[in-house]
Structure formats: structure tokens, C-alpha cells
Amino acid sequence: MAEQPLLQARKITKTFPGILALDTVDFDLLPGEVHVLLGENGAGKSTLMKILAGAYQPDAGTIALNGREMRIANPRQAQRLGLGIIYQEFNLAPYLTVAQNIFLGRFPHRWGLLDQARMHAESRKLLDGLNMDIDTRAKVVSLGVAHQQMVEVAKALSVQSKILIMDEPTAALTDREIEQLFATIRRLKAQGIGIIYISHRLQEVHQIGDRVTVLRDGKFIGIRQVSRVTVDELIAMMVGRTITQMFPRDYQPQGAEALRVEGLTSGSRLRGVSLRVHAGEIVGLAGLVGAGRTELARAVFGADPYEAGQVYVFGQQVRAASPDRMVKLGMGLLPEDRKAHGLAMILSLSENVVLSSLQRLFPRRWVDVGREREVVARYIADLRIATPSPRRLVQFLSGGTQQKVVLAKWLCTHSKIFIFDEPTRGIDVGAKAEIHGFMNELVKQGAAVLMISSDLPEILGMSDRIYVMRQGQIVAEVPREKATQERIVSYAMGHEVGR
Amino acid sequence: MSGVLEEQGIRGGRRPGVPWKQVPPVAWVVLTMIAFFGLTAPGFFTAGNFLNITLQGSVLLIMAVAATLVILTEGIDLSSGSVLTLAGVTTVLALQAGLSVPAAVVVGVLTGMACGMVTGLLVTAGKLPPFIATLGMMGMAAGLALVLTRQGAIYADLPAFIFLGGGSLAIIPMPTIIATLVFALAWVVLHQTDFGRYIISIGGNEAGARLSGVNTALWKFLTYVVAGALAALGGVIMAARLRAADPIVGSGWEFDAIAATILGGTSFEKGNGTLGGTVLGVLLIAVLRNGLNVIGVGAMWQPALIGLVIIAAIVFDVLLKQRGVIR
Numbered sequence: 001m002a003e004q005p006l007l008q009a010r011k012i013t014k015t016f017p018g019i020l021a022l023d024t025v026d027f028d029l030l031p032g033e034v035h036v037l038l039g040e041n042g043a044g045k046s047t048l049m050k051i052l053a054g055a056y057q058p059d060a061g062t063i064a065l066n067g068r069e070m071r072i073a074n075p076r077q078a079q080r081l082g083l084g085i086i087y088q089e090f091n092l093a094p095y096l097t098v099a100q101n102i103f104l105g106r107f108p109h110r111w112g113l114l115d116q117a118r119m120h121a122e123s124r125k126l127l128d129g130l131n132m133d134i135d136t137r138a139k140v141v142s143l144g145v146a147h148q149q150m151v152e153v154a155k156a157l158s159v160q161s162k163i164l165i166m167d168e169p170t171a172a173l174t175d176r177e178i179e180q181l182f183a184t185i186r187r188l189k190a191q192g193i194g195i196i197y198i199s200h201r202l203q204e205v206h207q208i209g210d211r212v213t214v215l216r217d218g219k220f221i222g223i224r225q226v227s228r229v230t231v232d233e234l235i236a237m238m239v240g241r242t243i244t245q246m247f248p249r250d251y252q253p254q255g256a257e258a259l260r261v262e263g264l265t266s267g268s269r270l271r272g273v274s275l276r277v278h279a280g281e282i283v284g285l286a287g288l289v290g291a292g293r294t295e296l297a298r299a300v301f302g303a304d305p306y307e308a309g310q311v312y313v314f315g316q317q318v319r320a321a322s323p324d325r326m327v328k329l330g331m332g333l334l335p336e337d338r339k340a341h342g343l344a345m346i347l348s349l350s351e352n353v354v355l356s357s358l359q360r361l362f363p364r365r366w367v368d369v370g371r372e373r374e375v376v377a378r379y380i381a382d383l384r385i386a387t388p389s390p391r392r393l394v395q396f397l398s399g400g401t402q403q404k405v406v407l408a409k410w411l412c413t414h415s416k417i418f419i420f421d422e423p424t425r426g427i428d429v430g431a432k433a434e435i436h437g438f439m440n441e442l443v444k445q446g447a448a449v450l451m452i453s454s455d456l457p458e459i460l461g462m463s464d465r466i467y468v469m470r471q472g473q474i475v476a477e478v479p480r481e482k483a484t485q486e487r488i489v490s491y492a493m494g495h496e497v498g499r
Numbered sequence: 500m501s502g503v504l505e506e507q508g509i510r511g512g513r514r515p516g517v518p519w520k521q522v523p524p525v526a527w528v529v530l531t532m533i534a535f536f537g538l539t540a541p542g543f544f545t546a547g548n549f550l551n552i553t554l555q556g557s558v559l560l561i562m563a564v565a566a567t568l569v570i571l572t573e574g575i576d577l578s579s580g581s582v583l584t585l586a587g588v589t590t591v592l593a594l595q596a597g598l599s600v601p602a603a604v605v606v607g608v609l610t611g612m613a614c615g616m617v618t619g620l621l622v623t624a625g626k627l628p629p630f631i632a633t634l635g636m637m638g639m640a641a642g643l644a645l646v647l648t649r650q651g652a653i654y655a656d657l658p659a660f661i662f663l664g665g666g667s668l669a670i671i672p673m674p675t676i677i678a679t680l681v682f683a684l685a686w687v688v689l690h691q692t693d694f695g696r697y698i699i700s701i702g703g704n705e706a707g708a709r710l711s712g713v714n715t716a717l718w719k720f721l722t723y724v725v726a727g728a729l730a731a732l733g734g735v736i737m738a739a740r741l742r743a744a745d746p747i748v749g750s751g752w753e754f755d756a757i758a759a760t761i762l763g764g765t766s767f768e769k770g771n772g773t774l775g776g777t778v779l780g781v782l783l784i785a786v787l788r789n790g791l792n793v794i795g796v797g798a799m800w801q802p803a804l805i806g807l808v809i810i811a812a813i814v815f816d817v818l819l820k821q822r823g824v825i826r
Contacts (some may be wrong), residue, residue: 054500196645197790233760300580301710303576303709303710321708322714323709323711323712323713324709324712324713325715326712328712330612335710338705340704340707341704341706341707341710342706342707342710342711343704343707344699344700344703344704344711345703345704346699346702346703346771347699347700347703349695351696351699351700354594355696355700355711355713356712356713358693358697359693362693364696365693366691366692367691367692367693367696400620409711413712448739
């Protein structure tokens with residue numbers, strides 16, 4: 001117990017506009033331990049990691065390294081202080097060699113020239129220490145994901161890191177590669193290196209972790225010895241979110257089948273996905289970030305190609321799918337990233353609303369501005385869109401208002417099937433409730449809604465049925481009556497429950 | 500804060516605020532140049548010379564309208580000068596083969612449309628960057644023109660054809676009339692048809708437009724076809740003015756067209772720009788060229804001076820924007 005922690009963060013608080021990302025969170029790391037950081041999407045894991053990495057500055061709280069309080073001003077300083085970070089997206093230069101990547105930015109010199117021999121020798125030593133047989137002269141692009149990750153580890157160790165932060169290191173690895181990684185981690189532990197391990201995979205907590213800290217909604221929930229905690233306890237800690245919000249739902253009898261997806265397959269991102277959505281119901285699609293939900297939405301909408309599987313709209317098989325074809329068939333997609341995919345930011349509110357309906361409204365290709373104004377005025381009134389003018393550029397509207405504009409666009413095409421991808425992310429509470437109200441209205445009028453959401457209360461509160469996706473597959477279908485937060489999270493994280 | 504946003508946020512409406520701040524800086528440059536040449540060159544301030552400026556700027560305006568449409572889709576057309584040349588050649592060849600003037604003009608314009616179709620297909624179906632696709636077309640069209648003319652000028656002197664380049668209605672030169680019509684038509688297409696909306700939405704956010712159900716490939720393809728047709732029309736007028744098709748007449752025009760577009764405030768990103776601005780950009784180049792002629796600067800020096808003024812005008816524009824003097 002007298003052991004000096006490598007790292008001790010106390011009462012770390014970080015706010016972003018409108019969000020309390022971290023609320024007085026404590027975290028510490030001992031030498032030679034793996035400390036798992038666990039939490040749902042948006043729990044604050046990444047924010048905490050970025051603060052330790054020097055990418056963000058905390059609003060309040062202190063960080064001590066080896067007992068000395070420090071300010072980590074930037075990522076370079078974090079590196080100097082012995083913090084090595086291995087992000088999910090590797091920071092490697094693909095066309096440089098392994099050795100060059102390990103020493104990038106700190107190339108050893110000799111008489112003004114690169115000291116290649118030293119670079120390779122030291123890289124060799126580092127990789128041997130990891131028990132990795134990787135050619136230091138190979139270009140990184142020619143390596144597999146697991147080996148690339150080892151190059152990242154070697155790169156972190158080359159600056160004498162005492163602390164390694166790994167963000168979902170197993171996300172892209174096969175089972176065998178995971179075993180190798182764990183072996184490496186154990187070797188690093190033996191050398192006294194402390195590892196902060198961020199993961200979504202619950203079973204890994206017991207495989208590799210010593211202690212585990214759970215965050216939820218930016219708050220510190222608890223810390224446990226891994227040997228004394230069960231997976232069920234961990235799930236309970238992660239999801240104990242209280243549902244304060246009321247969800248406006250009038251449940252309808254299930255109508256005719258509107259959308260059917262069978263065996264949709266696309267690489268490793270979608271692996272034989274099948275689902276149905278009927279008129280008059282909201283079907284929730286739950287899962288972790290990266291489970292393939294957005295990929296599914298895009299494939300169904302014809303935005304990305306797929307290798308196998310069929311999509312049926314109102315019983316008709318869709319061939320040669322493309323977004324413009326799906327729109328004609330009555331489908332609308334409200335994408336996760338409104339700014340990048342939902343709206344033309346340089347166009348006005350009015351122009352955005354009619355963009356997908358120009359052919360329907362103006363079959364002679366001539367845009368009748370008077371008619372456009374009438375049509376748009378109706379949606380502004382119906383959806384209570386707050387704007388000083390219909391000609392206002394959408395980039396100057398708030399997030400909630402922008403989402404209403406996207407919704408108006410699909411109402412204007414007379415869509416019958418709506419795919420909402422994270423419909424209320426980044427939207428203030430008032431507008432959120434309004435969007436939920438509109439979704440309820442839509443299904444009351446016979447529309448079919450597929451709703452992707454990482455917000456569990458939203459999934460539970462709004463859905464008639466819930467599909468859970470994990471690693472490109474639908475792993476469960478849960479009816480509304482049987483849906484609980486624990487159940488959904490268990491399926492999403494791959495912990496099978498008998499309940 | 501909200502006041503500023505409200506001023507900026509309205510599209511297509513009159514903007515409130517200080518009136519002179521809304522004048523694009525290139526307009527000031529044009530006015531300054533007119534004043535300068537007016538004071539230094541006696542022959543400059545005459546109705547005849549102004550008509551002359553519009554005549555000299557007419558082909559450039561047509562080319563610049565095409566460049567603007569393409570750049571609004573976040574593309575670029577490097578082939579327009581070569582397409583101008585090639586279309587002039589096919590038009591004159593058609594006349595030499597005995598086709599009527601309207602038929603020959605159609606042959607010329609179709610030549611340009613065919614070139615536009617090829618680049619359009621390369622960009623959309625072939626997924627080539629527009630820079631590469633049109634660079635290829637630039638070489639192909641220029642090479643084909645050399646082959647067809649056997650590397651020398653070919654001549655056409657039918658009065659009805661020459662009228663297109665050298666004639667006038669009342670006192671207005673024909674090229675001026677044609678260019679004005681092209682501009683008006685392009686303006687209407689851009690502002691009053693779904694095609695125009697699609698062009699702007701593609702430039703603003705192609706992925707978003709596609710996910711809104713816009714057939715982005717089709718409309719981009721059509722934009723290149725239109726650009727090809729307009730470049731070809733420029734080639735027809737050029738051939739009519741020169742009474743000949745010269746196999747290198749169009750070289751460098753693509754850059755003038757792009758320069759006029761940029762001077763007019765159209766951005767290479769985000770589909771941001773106006774045809775009205777492009778007219779000012781064309782005016783700047785045309786007035787400068789005319790004025791330099793009038794004050795007797797030799798043809799040899801003109802390209803360097805024009806390049807200098809273009810850079811100065813753009814730096815001026817950027818500086819004003821950085822300092823927040825204009826938006």
C-alpha cells in the first residue's frame with residue numbers, strides 16, 4: 001500500500017459547451033498494474049485520456065506524477081513525462097520503415113546524417129523486448145494491424161514511458177493477436193510499467209485487469225479490485241443511469257412490413273444483418289460505437305455498397321440501391337453527423353428543406369420561389385422551427401433547429417421510412433423532447449422508424465422493439481416489455497445473460 | 500454576436516449594414532483602373548472603346564461562366580482552352596465541308612459537349628480528380644486540333660459565319676450579345692432551376708447532397724457537358740472573329756477563365772461564389788488588357804502585367820477579409 005502511484009489524478013473536471021464531460025473524477029495508477037477504465041459511450045473515458053495526454057486542459061483538478069504535481073500542457077510534454085499513448089487510430093507514417101516510425105521526430109544523427117545503424121539496432125532491441133519478430137526495415141504499410149500496434153508500443157517505450165495508455169487496443173485484433181498483446185502487456189507489467197486500459201469488452205477486464213474504474217456520464221462511479229468484482233456488478237455500475245426524461249410514446253398496433261433487411265454483409269463491418277421494421281413502430285438499434293450501426297444505415301440507404309444480402313422496401317426487393325433511388329422509394333436518412341452529411345451548410349433553411357423534393361415539387365425543373373416559400377412555411381410552422389427567416393443559412397442555426405430542418409427535408413419528400421442515426425446527439429433538452437414528439441407523431445401517422453441511438457434511456461423510452469448490434473452482427477432482439485438497461489448493455493458488450 | 504450572425508445569415512436577400520462593405524473589392528480595382536486609364540489615355544473614355552472592351556471580354560466571359568459552374572461543384576476545368584481550339588477547328592472544317600453556318604456551329608458545340616461528356620464520365624464514373632481528368636482532356640483536345648489542322652491555321656470566310664464574330668446589331672457587337680445571353684441563361688439556370696440548386700449543393704457538401712437523394716454523379720456530369728458546350732461556343736466566336744481556326748488559339752484561356760472566376764470571389768471550396776462576381780473578374784482582365792493597349796504597352800509585356808494585377812487584386816481581397824473590413 002506504501003507504493004507510490006505512478007499517476008494520481010484528483011477531482012478532474014472538464015466542461016465543453018453545454019456538456020459536463022468529467023465531474024470531479026479521481027483516477028490513479030500503480031507501477032506494474034493494468035487499470036481498466038470502463039464506461040458506456042460518452043461516459044468520459046476519452047476525455048480523461050486526452051487530459052492525461054495533454055491534448056485537453058482540465059478546468060479543475062490536479063495531476064501528480066510520481067507524487068509530484070504537474071501540469072501537462074501539451075502532448076509533447078506528456079511524452080517527455082513518460083506518458084505513452086496508443087490511440088485506436090494509429091499515428092504511424094505508412095511509407096516509412098518500422099525503425100523510422102519508432103524514432104520519428106527524434107532521429108538519431110551522426111555527422112549531420114541519419115544514423116540508420118543505431119536506429120535499427122535500438123528498434124531491434126525494443127521489439128525483442130516485446131518478443132516481437134518484426135523486420136525494422138519493413139515499411140509500416142506492409143504490416144498487419146497487430147504488428148502496427150506493436151510498433152506503436154515500441155515507439156511509446158522508446159521514450160522510456162513508465163505509463164502506457166491503450167485505447168481499445170483489441171478492437172481490430174483477432175483472438176490470437178489479442179493473446180499476443182496480453183502476453184506483451186504482462187511482460188510490460190513485470191518491468192514495472194503501469195497501463196491504463198480502456199475497453200468496451202467486459203470479459204477483458206478479468207483477463208488482463210488488476211483494478212477497474214467505472215465512469216458514467218462523466219462521473220466517477222467506483223473503483224474495484226478485479227478479483228473481487230463480477231461482470232454483472234460492473235454492468236450495474238455502468239448503466240445505473242436514472243431515467244429522468246419522459247418519453248412521449250403512443251404505441252400503435254404493428255402495421256405492414258415497411259423495411260426488411262436480409263443477410264446484409266459488407267466486409268467485417270456488417271456480417272449477415274437481418275431485421276424488419278413495420279409501419280407504426282419505432283425500432284431501436286442499440287450497440288456500442290463501432291458495432292456497425294451507422295454502416296448498416298448507410299448500406300440500407302444505398303450510400304455504401306454491400307457484398308451480399310437483400311433490402312426490401314414495402315415488400316419489393318431493392319436492386320441497384322443508391323440514395324436517390326431509396327429516396328424515391330420513400331426512405332429518408334437523418335445522419336449522425338448533420339453538418340457533414342445531413343445539410344448543405346452554404347444553402348439556406350428553405351433550400352435545404354426542398355433539396356430532396358425538387359423533382360416532386362417542380363417537375364418542370366423551374367423552381368417557383370413562391371411555391372417554395374409556401375411549402376417551407378408549412379414545415380416551419382409544423383415543426384416549430386425557430387428562425388428569423390426561411391432564407392437563413394443553416395450553418396447559423398442551432399443543432400436542434402438543424403435537426404428539425406433535416407426532418408423537414410424528409411417530410412417534404414413524403415418519406416414513409418425514416419432512419420434516425422443518433423437523432424438527439426448534441427441537441428439541447430427542449431429540442432430533444434420535441435424531436436421525440438415528432439417521432440411519435442410520425443409513427444402514429446403510419447411511418448416506420450429505425451432509430452440508432454447510443455443513449456440507453458432514449459432507446460428504452462422510444463422503441464417498440466430493440467435490436468442490439470455487436471461487431472457487425474445483430475446479437476439480440478428485445479421486445480419493449482423485456483428491455484432493461486442491463487440487458488441491452490450485456491448484449492452490446494458481449495456478456496451473455498440468462499435473464 | 501447575434502447581430503453579426505443575422506447580417507451574415509441571410510441568403511439571397513439584401514444585407515443590412517454599411518453599403519460599401521458589400522461591394523466586392525474587385526469592383527474597386529476595376530473602377531480604379533477605369534479612372535487611371537481614363538486619366539492617362541485620351542482614347543479610353545469613349546463609347547466606342549467601351550464597346551470594344553465588351554467585345555474583347557465576350558469570349559472570356561463565356562469561358563469564365565463555364566469555369567464558375569465547374570468550380571462551384573468543387574471541380575476545375577483545365578481543358579476549356581483546348582476545347583475552345585478544337586471546337587473552332589471542327590466548326591471551320593464543317594464549313595469547308597460545305598455545311599451551312601448553323602449546322603457548322605452545331606458541329607462545333609457538339610464537339611465541346613463530347614469533350615465534356617468524356618471528362619464528366621472520367622470524373623463521375625471513373626472517380627478521377629477533376630484536375631487529372633481535365634488535364635488529360637486538355638492534352639487530347641489540343642493534340643486532336645493539331646492533327647485536324649495539320650498544324651496550321653484553316654480558314655473560313657463565309658459572311659454569315661464571320662458575322663458571329665465581327666458583326667453587330669445596332670452598334671452592339673455580336674460576341675457581346677452572345678456572351679450576355681449566355682450569362683443571362685447561366686444565371687437563370689443557377690438561380691431558378693433544380694440543376695442550379697444541385698450544383699450549389701454538390702459544391703457545398705457533396706456527401707450530404709448524395710445522402711439527400713441528389714443524383715450527384717448525373718449533375719456533375721451535366722456540369723462538365725455544359726462547360727464543354729460553352730468552351731466550344733467560345734471557340735466558334737473566336738474562329739468567326741479571326742476568320743480562321745488556329746490550332747493553338749485557345750492555349751492559356753483556361754487560366755484566364757479560372758483567374759476571372761477567382762477574382763470574382765468564387766472559392767475553390769464549398770460551392771461558394773456568384774456569377775455576378777465572375778463578370779467583375781472578366782471586366783478586370785478585359786479593362787486591363789484594353790487599357791494597356793490604349794496607353795501603348797507592348798503585347799510582350801501584357802501577360803506579366805496582367806498576372807501581377809491579378810495577384811495584387813487577390814492579395815488585396817484577402818487582406819481586406821482578414822482585417823474584417825469586408826466579408
